[in-house]
Amino acid sequence: MSTVESNPVESDFLASLLAPAAQTAEGHDLWLKARRASALERASALSVPTTRDEDWRFTDLSMLYRLKLKAADAGGQVDSAILTTLMFPEATTRLVFVDGHFDRSASSIAQEEKVRVGNLEQALRDSAWRSTLGEVESRLATVARVEHDVFAAANTAFLREAAIVHVAAGAQLGDTPIQVINVATGHATGSNPRVLVVAGQGSGCTVIEDYVAVGGSAYFTNSVCEIAIGPDAEVHHIKLQREADTAFHIANTTVLMQDNSRYRNWSVGVGGRISRHNLHVVQDGTGIDCDMHGLAMISGRQLADTHSSVDHALPYGASRQVHKTIAGGSAHAVFNGKILVREGAQQTNSSQQSRNLLLSQRAKVDTKPQLEIFADDVKCAHGATVGQIAADEVFYLKSRGLSETAARNLLTYAFAKEVVEHIPVASVIAVLENHILEQTRTKEA
Amino acid sequence: MIKDNASEVLKVQGLTATVDNREILCGIDLSVRAGEVHAIMGPNGSGKSTFAKVLVGHPAYEVTGGMVRFDDADLLELSPEDRARRGVFLGFQYPVEVPGVTNGGFLRLAYNTVQSARGKEELDPLEFDDFIREKMELLEMDPGFLERSLNAGFSGGEKKRNEILQMALLEPRLSILDETDSGLDIDALRIVANGVNQLHTSEDAIVLVTHYQRLLNYIEPDYVHVMENGRIIKTGDKGLALQLEDRGYDWVAQEYRERAA
Incomplete structure (x- = not known):
């Protein structure tokens, strides 16, 4: 983030973003308290990004920084009939968060022996979770890049309620997805949704991470999703961003993959006045395979920015990425896709395609593939196109x-x-x- | 077939059109009645394909004069989609490839759109599947065509069959077939021509735009028109096509110039 001295609007915004963190309820779990405290310290030491930062040069957040943030102790009211329309019927397990707060009555959790799904705050006190909490502790706020990202750090400073999905080794959920739905009602103007998925060795699951709005005014969603995929495990991750057109949505997804695991991502964004998705995949093992399908469909004055990175650290990894944008009106789509192939990552096979469709004269796209290859026996292909109907x-x-x-x-x-x-x-x-x-x-x- | 009391489907009078301010159609007169098959022949660049495209409202051409009546409607006042809904059909010389749009889904959408505009019953996917398969048999098409992207990667012959399949679905009052024979081998030509003949009734009319007499051995025209420099310069019966095959176009143009002089 910027080391240039920030202007008062930016520093005031950061102060108001972090202010409620000091009041986050005390728990008995010292590790969580320590993680929050260090994230708060980290976030306070960083400054919020501006267009002077290379990574943010197309995405001007000054409108966000002028937003008066208002946290809420509880979520706003959501009509249950409306909520029902937002559910995907295939998902029998659903976690509902309203304005960042867990809504137990709207949630539905199918009890399965090898799959634990719930809200962090309850999980910490629930004896059924006891055997899995060790793994939660080792993954939560360690997969995400809290150190260098002010938004991920700020989210972590509030870490108390979070959607936790833990799939034990060998458990296969088949085609039954788990839906984590984050509803914004406009009751609060700032929320910090959090998701952690831990897939044990040889397990398989599908998680839908869904952001929706039932209220219309300007608000800020600052989300973090961490996914740890054990050896030979496979995770399908569908991220849907259907926020209000007035929303600011900043999302950080980090995926940490072990040997021979597989990750398939679909990330679709249609809402938000300004939205930014940072998607980082770390292949921390051999023989890992991931594919990512991105779609941003925007119009009016929307801006949708996706920054992705795939870190090939060890040999025999594969990654495929297709990112598409459809921009109408005066909308602006941004894509930056980094592929890093480290020195030891021989036999990496990677491809990346950026495809962009402009529906109007005033719509705009900036796309940039970024390949950094340090191994000499690899196959890496990339391409970008911009077209019209x-x-x-x-x-x-x-x-x-x-x-x-x-x-x-x-x-x-x-x-x-x-x-x-x-x-x-x-x-x-x-x-x-x-x-x-x-x-x-x-x-x- | 020519019938004295048949209604006039298409009447074109003094039609002129330009592309990029260049005049391509220089005053066309043509009358087509129900049940008739007309062939429009002529050398390259004579304006045949332009005439076909102007009749369906292609945006590249600007109509600068004349009138076109289609049944009781002023054709030139109608949008391309309204012309299609009312029963004007163009079989494209170069059918457009549309990757990502499945042929089957597109055919059903087009069929239901046109049916609904005509106040007729739409078909759900299952009903449509039965209906389309029957039509495909007529053109000896494999049902696998329905799963493929519209025209994408189709061979020349496959594209032309797919055009006639659309003609079969949309049941046009006026079918304009632009160079439908080009790119077809002799077997495919026979199948396509046979399909057109089976679709043709005394209630609709067909205008064939073609370079060669070959197609007319299979689809017999009632009238043959020769175009040159954006005008119809001679009209005859099917014998004219044979003469053209034999002698080329030059003598027709010569005759026209002598008559004009």
């Missing part, structure tokens, strides 16, 4: 009776489909399909 395709579809809007919607969906179609939860695909078609209908027609 082809007029001859639109005319062809119209000549078969489709309206201009229907034709453009169909072509936009065709562009997005590669990212969406293999999501392992059918109802998620259906929701996204509708969203993509509706979005172009209302905003581009």
